[in-house]
Amino acid sequence: MEMHQVRYFLAVAEELNFTRASERCNVTQPSLSRAIKLLEEELGGLLFRRERDSTHLTDLGALVRPHLQSVYDHSKLAKHLSQEFVTKWPLKLGIMSTISPDEIVDLVANIRTRHPEVELRLCDANAKDLRARLLAGDLEVAIYALPGEAPDERIHSIPLFREQMVLAVHRDHRLAKTGAFPVQEMNGESYIHRMNCEFAGYADEILAQKGVTCKPVYWSERDDWTLAMIAAGLGFGFMPANSVKHPCVVGLPVVEPEFWRQVSLVSVRGRRYSPGVGSLVREAMRKTWFGKQPKLVKDSEGELAPAGIGEAAA
Incomplete structure (x- = not known):
């Protein structure tokens, strides 16, 4: 069963006229009739009774109509949701709960103004929980500090402020x-x-x-x-x-x-990121944190820090 067959069937069921239904569906009448015939063969019986001056649903047509309508409606909804999803960039960002909310609100406001396509989904927790959720894939990026921790090769950090x-x-x-x-x-x-x-x-x-x-x-x-x-x-x-x-x-x-404490924007090395991550990195590096802008530094591999996330997000 093809979705266009369902659409043609519903148009004929509403118009009760093959000519008007074909015009409504922007298709030739022979093409519409062939599609309905193939649908009838698949369902095992006639869906319409065509008489000289009128067209009527058969008992089988009346039986399957609400089900095919539901299929068509759900198909449209799925398409709408998918289009909405690709035009919005959901970004799961974890924030250490001990960071001043004013600084984070400022970052969120900048993203909303300059990157309205990014849909930030924020959560707050302690630093160790954020790291665990980041490594598990529940978060794309996180902002936290873990003083005294040994370097973790799985993680890439962009220093934001001390x-x-x-x-x-x-x-x-x-x-x-x-x-x-x-x-x-x-x-x-x-x-x-x-x-x-x-x-x-x-x-x-x-x-x-x-x-x-x-x-x-x-x-x-x-x-x-x-x-x-x-x-x-x-x-x-x-x-x-x-x-x-x-x-x-x-x-x-x-x-x-x-x-x-050194607070950083943290990601997982080698992970594929949504486009929203690049927007977040740019705004985090542009922003002044407690009166100072982050500085570009080279990581252990000699790369400028923002490139570690920005390239993965591209």
């Missing part, structure tokens, strides 16, 4: 006006643990080497809750500098040693 980690304390904290928070001063302080912090494990080892012990008194998945607890004087938080946005909280750079 951000210093700070100790967020109540504005009346004893060190609030010193301008910095030495690691040694953290010893014995009440600590509000950010469960999605990408430094978990890595920073703990460094603190242990310094003989510093911090006791978690609260655990939080959300930075706004962490800030609210710090503002209430319940403890300190270890946070990215640009996340400390609360009138009662001060962010003090951690020193001796300092902690920085």
Whole structure:
């Protein structure tokens, strides 16, 4: 059964006239009649009763009409959806949940303005979950940082920005006006643990080497809750500098040693990408992240970083 046969049958069933149906379908009447005859042979009986002045559906024609109508409607819907899909470029992008939303909203707005064909599908999670989902193919690209992790040959990274980690304390904290928070001063302080912090494990080892012990008194998945607890004087938080946005909280750079995170746009080497990835790369490199534009750097293979994704997306 061919789709054009179904279309011709439905036209005749509605018009009840072979001439008008052929005109409606933009086909000659003999071609339409042959198509109907082949359909009748396939279905095993006459579909129309043709009389001198009129045409009527047979019982078989009336029986199959709603089913063929459904086939035709679903075929049109499938075609419409496929056309819509190819004109839109769905792009699954994972965002580390500890990145300031303002920066991501700015990136999304730029993509929407300059690349309306890209349909961003965003999700947020901690860095390790994003990496796992990226490698599994659930995400095309992700933006995250994993301090202290060994290089992974499967992954290609484009550096976007560096951000210093700070100790967020109540504005009346004893060190609030010193301008910095030495690691040694953290010893014995009440600590509000950010469960999605990408430094978990890595920073703990460094603190242990310094003989510093911090006791978690609260655990939080959300930075706004962490800030609210710090503002209430319940403890300190270890946070990215640009996340400390609360009138009662001060962010003090951690020193001796300092902690920085390198946030990158990450993809999987050798994977075939949708065209939307190239648009994302261009906008991510054009954008200013916390006042600075990303710099083109060479990766381990001597390629400029954006080329690693841009070429795969082409």
